[in-house]
Amino acid sequence: MSTTFAPEVLGAAKAAARAGGQDTYWRGVGRRLLRDRVTLVCGAILVVMALLIVLAPLIAPYGPTDGSIARRLKPIGTPGYLLGTDELGRDMLSRLLYGGRFSWFVGITPVVLAFFIGGTIGIIAGFAGGKTNMAIMRVTDVFYAFPSVLLAVAVSGSLGAGILNAIMSLTIVFIPPIIRVAESVTTGVRNLDYAEAARATGAGARSIVLVHVLPNVLGPIFIYATSLVGVSMIIASGLSFLGLGIKPPDPEWGLMLNTLRTAIYSQPMIATLPGICIFLTSVCFNFVSDGLRTAMDVRA
Amino acid sequence: MLFYIVRRVVYVIPIALAVSLVCFLLVHIAPGDPIDAMVQPDTPQEVIDRVRSEYGLDRPLPVQFGLWLAKLVQGDFGTSLIKGRPVLPDLVSASGATFVLACTGGLLGVLAGCILGGIAGVYRESWLDRVLLGTAVAGVSVPHYWLGMVMVIIFSVNLNLLPAMGSGPGGSTAWAWDWAHLRYLILPSVTLAVIPAGIVTRTVRGLVSDIISQDYITTLRGKGLRRAGIVRHVVLNAAPTVLAVVGLQLANLMGGSILVETVFAWPGTGMMLNTAIFQRDLPVLQATTLLLALFFVVLNLVVDLIQTAIDPRISRR
Amino acid sequence: MTGQPLVRARGLRVSFISREATVTAVNGIDLDLDEGEVLCILGESGSGKSVTLRALLRLNPKGKTVMTGALAVAGHDIMTIPDGRLSAVRGKVVSMIFQEPMTALDPVFTIGYQIAETLIRHEGISRREADRRALELLELVQIPSARRRLGAYPHELSGGLRQRAMIAMAISCRPKLLLADEPTTALDATVQIQILLLLRSLQQELGMGVIFVTHDLGVAGEIADRIAVMYAGRIVELGSTVDVMRQPFHPYTQGLMGATVHSGTRGKRLTTIPGAPPDLRFPFEGCAFAPRCSHASDACRESMPAFRHPGPGRAVRCIRVEDAEIKHSPKRVSAMA
Secondary structure, eight states, X not given: OOOOOOOTHHHHHHHHHHXXXXXXXXXXXXXXXXXXXXXXXXXXXXXXXHHHHXXXXXXXXXXXXXXXXXXXXXXXXXXXXXXXXXXXXXXXXXXXXXXXXXXXXXXXXXXHHHHHHHHHXXXXXXXXXXXXXXXXXXXXXXXXXXXXXXXXXXXXXXXXXXXXXXXXXXHHHHHHHHHHHHHHHHHHHHTSHHHHHHHHTTOOHHHIIIIIIHHHHHHHHHHHHHHHHHHHHHHHHHHHHTTOSSOTTSOOHHHHHHHGGGGTTTOHHHHXXXXXXXXXXXXXXXXXXXXXXXXXXXXX | OHHHHHHHHHHHHXXXXXXXXXXXXXXXXXXXXXXXXXXXXXXXHHHHHHHHXXXXXXXXXHXXXXXXXXXXXXXXXXXXXXXXXXXXXXXXXXXXXXXHHHHHHHHHHHHHHHHHHHHHXXXXXXXXXXXXXXXXXXXXXXXXXXXXXXHIIIIXXXXXXXXXXXXXXXXXXXXXXXXXXXXXXXHHHHHHHHHHHHHHHHHXXXXXXXXXXXXXXXXXXXXXXXXXXXXXXXXXXXXXHHHHHHHHXXXXXXXXXXXXXXXXXXXXXXXXXXXXXXXXXXXHHHHHHHXXXXXXXXXXXXXXXXXXXXXXXXXXX | OOSSOSEEEEEEEEEEEOSSOEEEEEEEEEEEEOTTOEEXXXXXXXXXXXXXXXXXXXXXXXXXXXXXXXXXXXXXXXXXXXXXXXXXXXXXXXXXXXXXXXXXXXXXSOHHHHHHHHHHHHHOOOHHHHHHHHHHHHHHTTOTTHHHHHXXXXXXXXXXXXXXXXXXXXXXTOOSEEEEESTTTTSOHHHHHHHHHHHHHHHHHHTOEEEEEEXXXXXXXXXXXXXXXXXXXXXXXXXXXXXXXXXOOSHHHHHHHHTSOOGGGTTSOOOOOOSOOOOTTSOOOSOTTGGGOTTOOHHHHHSOOOOBOSSTTOEEOOTTSOOOSSOOOTTTOOOOO
């Protein structure tokens, strides 16, 4: 939840540039990943979670909004309600499964959007240089002047609650840092010798971008974007926690966490379950991102 | 050096203006007529029209921005729709509460981060390093609003040691540095400290392991310095960068404490924002965002200047 | 001169251990240095010459390095001396200068501070006194406007001045032994000569022993009393500078001379040594230079050639060299068992 978007990407850019999409490079990446047990385990957890979420309608024993006050706050392990019931008597397991769909969607979509939008703008800024670069980067600086959570909350608060508004505000939060990374990586690659050489041999701007710059900058930008997913999950659920995301009665982990606050005295275990889901997702994404960074970066 | 300071300060002005513009536009990106955000739904039409011209909402946007800026400079941060009184006094007292919380949380986080990161950096690639780094990643990944709830469950509900809500006995919001108030600060500040602790740990680890592999550390060992003497060099080499990260984290905490303040009902800017969002009190939302963002801009400037002052490697021109 | 040499190494081995491999960078070295003597260790990068130098002060990375053999420096057993007592020797009795003064000096401390720090550590003098001595030292190494330079940061000085400051720091406590790790390599040719001249005059003035590591034969000839040529972690040729320069015996030394421009090669073509040094991760039998040697025979590949002594004070690890009849000084050159 920070704005410390470290500009350590230049090393990665050079590494990727050196490797230049060679077969041996990717084989090396694969070998390093296979040796990295933490990354493998976290990746496996994410895959399982994704499957559970996608298959929620088949797995969930109840509908996400079915419930009766008569059965409210049953403890974990109650027959028929594996993870108990919430404050309105709805099955926790079913709600967590369905809730994951919203949490993942709202958490991941902004990063994907920001990757394409910010990546494009940043590559343009880096490749164009000069005044275009100046203009783009100064505008980026303005958005950098907001703490990320504040910006998300303020935009989302103005737009009002709703999934689309939450996604939009998070996208706005993540575009500037991705622009910065894309710009610095592109500028780095652009100044490398072989790009110079390509220019000297008379290759046009378009062919330089397509053949030389793009393959070498996408990797670092992608890695950086993956490192944002964990943060995005936390802020996205945080927005719901504040009542700015999904509207009840739809389930979403952050929103569930908020409504279950009333239950911390009677069923503390149940009240923390949605948070554990957010934490698990975020931590796994962060470890996988770190693992990818290490595996793709020759320095490490 | 003086020229550098002046240049940096001057450079902040356009940024501050642009930040104000973004905050100004917040009200205008809200769906519907901005006037709806300023008056109660059942207001008669003639009152609406009067308010509209009073606020200049019938004028073009750039003019409105100018008017709004002029009012800002005079200290008019707008008027709360719900309370019907100026935002600024409430905002100032809330900022005080947030400042106390953010500083305490930030300090705890930085302290923990420097110690853990320093250890991890020195014992790089050892099992200890791996454990500390894993802990740091977990720390960065914690949804702190959830962590706050867990802390309340453990320390307030189960152990009944610390209060779960508020910033002082009997719901008082006036802060004082005594134990009666500090008890209220412990849980929220620890909760707030976890993420910066993780970030600082990773930064410091990288810095320290980088520094101790530098040639000049071999020189220092070669000239017979004792461990304490070498540590002094490592610390002073790491200081400028650590300071920058710390400043950024502190600023982030000021703006990012909204979730923790909500969990612990801490009477700061975050609570104010939360209430404003809930009541759709857009002037309050706008003023709070603006104040926090300007604080962020100024803090960044201060950190930058200090960094330049203490780091001989940075050119001062 | 005391009876004991300043440096005495016997069978010194240094290995670096990592998860992937063990690299034996120094593989059994015998070395003696008298007080006030200047020895040059000559070799290309990766020959183990810098590692040898650092081993003399146990400066190779702790925990990853394994040292075996016997090593005594200025009367201290470097193999067993505890860290605390070793740190009292470092910088006081034995000090070191490095190739790249830009990275070897701490960038966030002034030159004056870094010199004074050494003095305070070893002589327990006050900060004021240390500053005064630091100024004298800067003047001794001929840094112009020394008083102003005391407050300068390393990046504010030119490469030559930085190296002078580094030297001032190294000689601040009047060490008996100075270890110099390619101190002129990173400098411009004209500055190189100035630094060499400075080192030579300081060496004579202070009567220090010096071990000088370089890959530059010209530099070695300029400053050294004796030359030790290293290849793949072993000394392959040892002798007085004059002898080695005039008549190198080992094919590797001959190759080095051929690859260097000096007065002896004038009018001849420069030759280069084909091939590359062996990979030290894998143990090998026989002469390490054999794969690159045009004279190599099967005998060369069977076992490591023992030292032969073709003249007084000379030793060569090559089977093509005949032992001379003349009795050599056993103190200077000790044959491998």
